[in-house]
Amino acid sequence: MADDRPNFEGYSCPLPIARYPRVMLAHGGGGKLTQELIEQLFVPEFRNPDLEQLHDGAMLTIGKERLAFSTDSYVVHPLFFPGGSIGDLAVNGTVNDLAMCGARPLYLASAMIIEEGLSMDDLWRIVHAMQIAAHNAGVTLVTGDTKVVDRGKGDGIFITTSGIGVIPPGIDIHPRHARPGDVILVNGPIAQHGIAIMSVREGLQFDTTITSDTAALSGLVEAMLAAAPGIHVLRDPTRGGLASTLNEIAGQAGVGMTLQEDAIPIDEQVRGACELLGFDPLYVANEGKLIAIVDPADADRVLSAMRTHPLGKRAAAIGEVAAGPAGIVTLKSSIGSSRIVDMLSGEQLPRIC
Amino acid sequence: MADDRPNFEGYSCPLPIARYPRVMLAHGGGGKLTQELIEQLFVPEFRNPDLEQLHDGAMLTIGKERLAFSTDSYVVHPLFFPGGSIGDLAVNGTVNDLAMCGARPLYLASAMIIEEGLSMDDLWRIVHAMQIAAHNAGVTLVTGDTKVVDRGKGDGIFITTSGIGVIPPGIDIHPRHARPGDVILVNGPIAQHGIAIMSVREGLQFDTTITSDTAALSGLVEAMLAAAPGIHVLRDPTRGGLASTLNEIAGQAGVGMTLQEDAIPIDEQVRGACELLGFDPLYVANEGKLIAIVDPADADRVLSAMRTHPLGKRAAAIGEVAAGPAGIVTLKSSIGSSRIVDMLSGEQLPRIC
Numbered sequence: 001m002a003d004d005r006p007n008f009e010g011y012s013c014p015l016p017i018a019r020y021p022r023v024m025l026a027h028g029g030g031g032k033l034t035q036e037l038i039e040q041l042f043v044p045e046f047r048n049p050d051l052e053q054l055h056d057g058a059m060l061t062i063g064k065e066r067l068a069f070s071t072d073s074y075v076v077h078p079l080f081f082p083g084g085s086i087g088d089l090a091v092n093g094t095v096n097d098l099a100m101c102g103a104r105p106l107y108l109a110s111a112m113i114i115e116e117g118l119s120m121d122d123l124w125r126i127v128h129a130m131q132i133a134a135h136n137a138g139v140t141l142v143t144g145d146t147k148v149v150d151r152g153k154g155d156g157i158f159i160t161t162s163g164i165g166v167i168p169p170g171i172d173i174h175p176r177h178a179r180p181g182d183v184i185l186v187n188g189p190i191a192q193h194g195i196a197i198m199s200v201r202e203g204l205q206f207d208t209t210i211t212s213d214t215a216a217l218s219g220l221v222e223a224m225l226a227a228a229p230g231i232h233v234l235r236d237p238t239r240g241g242l243a244s245t246l247n248e249i250a251g252q253a254g255v256g257m258t259l260q261e262d263a264i265p266i267d268e269q270v271r272g273a274c275e276l277l278g279f280d281p282l283y284v285a286n287e288g289k290l291i292a293i294v295d296p297a298d299a300d301r302v303l304s305a306m307r308t309h310p311l312g313k314r315a316a317a318i319g320e321v322a323a324g325p326a327g328i329v330t331l332k333s334s335i336g337s338s339r340i341v342d343m344l345s346g347e348q349l350p351r352i353c
Numbered sequence: 354m355a356d357d358r359p360n361f362e363g364y365s366c367p368l369p370i371a372r373y374p375r376v377m378l379a380h381g382g383g384g385k386l387t388q389e390l391i392e393q394l395f396v397p398e399f400r401n402p403d404l405e406q407l408h409d410g411a412m413l414t415i416g417k418e419r420l421a422f423s424t425d426s427y428v429v430h431p432l433f434f435p436g437g438s439i440g441d442l443a444v445n446g447t448v449n450d451l452a453m454c455g456a457r458p459l460y461l462a463s464a465m466i467i468e469e470g471l472s473m474d475d476l477w478r479i480v481h482a483m484q485i486a487a488h489n490a491g492v493t494l495v496t497g498d499t500k501v502v503d504r505g506k507g508d509g510i511f512i513t514t515s516g517i518g519v520i521p522p523g524i525d526i527h528p529r530h531a532r533p534g535d536v537i538l539v540n541g542p543i544a545q546h547g548i549a550i551m552s553v554r555e556g557l558q559f560d561t562t563i564t565s566d567t568a569a570l571s572g573l574v575e576a577m578l579a580a581a582p583g584i585h586v587l588r589d590p591t592r593g594g595l596a597s598t599l600n601e602i603a604g605q606a607g608v609g610m611t612l613q614e615d616a617i618p619i620d621e622q623v624r625g626a627c628e629l630l631g632f633d634p635l636y637v638a639n640e641g642k643l644i645a646i647v648d649p650a651d652a653d654r655v656l657s658a659m660r661t662h663p664l665g666k667r668a669a670a671i672g673e674v675a676a677g678p679a680g681i682v683t684l685k686s687s688i689g690s691s692r693i694v695d696m697l698s699g700e701q702l703p704r705i706c
Contacts, residue, residue, distance in 0.1 A: 025469050069496060
């Protein structure tokens with residue numbers, strides 16, 4: 001077979017490929033290597049002002065409308081897990097990316113890559129779960145595509161969803177808007193999704209099953225924006241967990257952050273599972289959590305709006321934004337010691353979403 | 354490992370799963386089984402007026418804007434082939450789906466599922482090809498996602514692109530608009546893409562290399578709509594080829610179609626390769642071809658607009674729409690014999706796009 005790779009003369013790959021000649025699992029882990037791939041390969045290639053926002057989605061103006069547009073592939077393994085399935089995840093994840101732009105999610109597209117041999121019944125259960133999730137999130141699935149790959153060239157099913165939402169007037173949410181003095185809020189206990197998946201993979205048994213927190217956060221965001229339209233930053237800490245997401249924001253905004261370890265909500269059982277499995281919960285993926293960074297004057301109002309919503313009952317203020325050092329997130333323990341919480345390096349939990 | 358598949362009591366899979374208990378390659382082939390999967394599983398689940406248009410993309414109204422929204426996954430094997438790569442294909446294919454809605458494509462999102470071990474250099478070549486294709490099509494890549502799956506659970510790279518375009522006022526294109534008497538146009542010789550891929554896979558050698566026709570058709574469509582804004586139907590005959598696409602349109606519009614075999618442009622070398630490989634060119638995928646169905650009063654104007662465009666030099670009128678029999682496409686040969694050209698059944702060319 002001829003090598004038909006195009007020859008781009010006078011042009012060389014911007015990534016240090018001598019260091020990483022091949023793509024590794026960690027390049028998809030949501031940590032440092034993912035960031036390197038994006039910042040050193042994708043962004044220089046696709047250079048344009050919309051992409052460089054490096055947000056959860058793009059914010060676009062078409063005619064008189066401000067739209068959010070987002071896409072995510074879901075490759076979670078196993079396909080069904082306590083609390084959900086790849087179907088729920090694919091709908092909720094993209095709905096959440098739109099909500100993190102301050103948008104009201106409206107329409108979804110779904111593209112499925114199915115491995116030959118997937119049982120038709122499993123496919124139907126996944127599709128049905130997508131429809132229920134879409135209904136619950138108030139979005140309509142309007143277009144789709146189906147490809148089938150030969151056995152051994154896929155893994156059951158991969159689903160890519162893309163979404164469009166409308167950003168209401170007056171809303172202006174962006175990671176760069178984090179300012180010194182701002183309060184950092186989270187809507188509930190962290191690390192549930194990642195641990196739910198890992199428990200199934202490792203065959204762990206607990207007193208009660210740890211279930212994924214997968215949920216559409218658009219309703220919660222709507223309630224929060226009604227309480228305080230001036231929210232500075234919204235982000236969902238998925239791959240790479242709370243620590244990686246906060247590091248990303250701190251880097252983009254050129255600010256520091258200080259977290260109070262005691263204030264970060266986490267279920268005892270999840271904490272125990274993390275210890276057992278050797279994971280730091282700050283790096284474990286969430287699928288129904290958001291971080292909000294708000295002006296201190298708005299913090300109480302936003303927090304009580306969160307707590308009156310079913311998905312924010314255990315919302316908490318977990319820290320604040322500092323003037324510096326830029327890009328550094330510090331965790332303070334109850335006894336007053338502090339440590340720097342870096343971005344995830346390497347791959348902690350492959351195929352978690 | 355516990356079976357965590359949700360139990361949807363009182364609800365049963367609408368597809369005849371006793372007949373097809375597992376997904377087969379042919380379910381992704383663009384023919385009868387793909388149609389069955391869409392019409393019997395996806396549409397009943399996701400029932401809504403936008404999805405039921407069953408067009409190449411959804412047409413949506415947001416505020417005062419009419420938008421087209423489309424998504425497609427690309428799983429072509431091999432990743433590089435004469436005339437292009439999965440990168441070109443992923444950009445051009447989604448641009449074309451938007452153009453077939455009569456939209457001006459504006460923004461693309463790209464989601465990559467990479468198999469661990471893909472060479473960084475190949476990834477970069479693919480990304481670079483995407484950027485060139487996006488530039489040529491006048492679209493901006495605004496957001497993306499990257500997932501990595503373990504070795505042996507993917508196949509190099511799968512790319513899903515989604516796109517947004519704006520439908521100008523006065524344009525109303527839909528498969529259901531095909532009317533008896535309408536003329537069927539195609540912009541050039543068929544079956545090039547599928548044969549280019551198969552030649553590489555089978556290691557065939559010809560006098561000159563058969564190259565894929567992958568191209569963005571948005572410029573051609575713009576020129577055609579400028580000549581005749583009232584074009585009834587536009588479709589790109591990709592998977593399943595010309596025959597399957599015309600069958601789909603005939604079925605949706607409830608009309609018949611008659612094609613003149615002699616009038617259908619095809620390169621001699623492609624015809625020869627089809628004979629050698631045992632393929633009917635009418636079922637072979639195209640990636641830079643479109644079918645236009647137009648009022649007879651517009652046909653000459655559209656045809657000459659096509660012929661003055663680089664991608665329509667060999668455009669031809671290949672047949673016409675008849676009152677009936679509904680859903681039946683008939684092919685007339687030069688000696689006057691005729692045969693019914695059905696939709697592709699089974700899988701002719703897996704992983705062609």
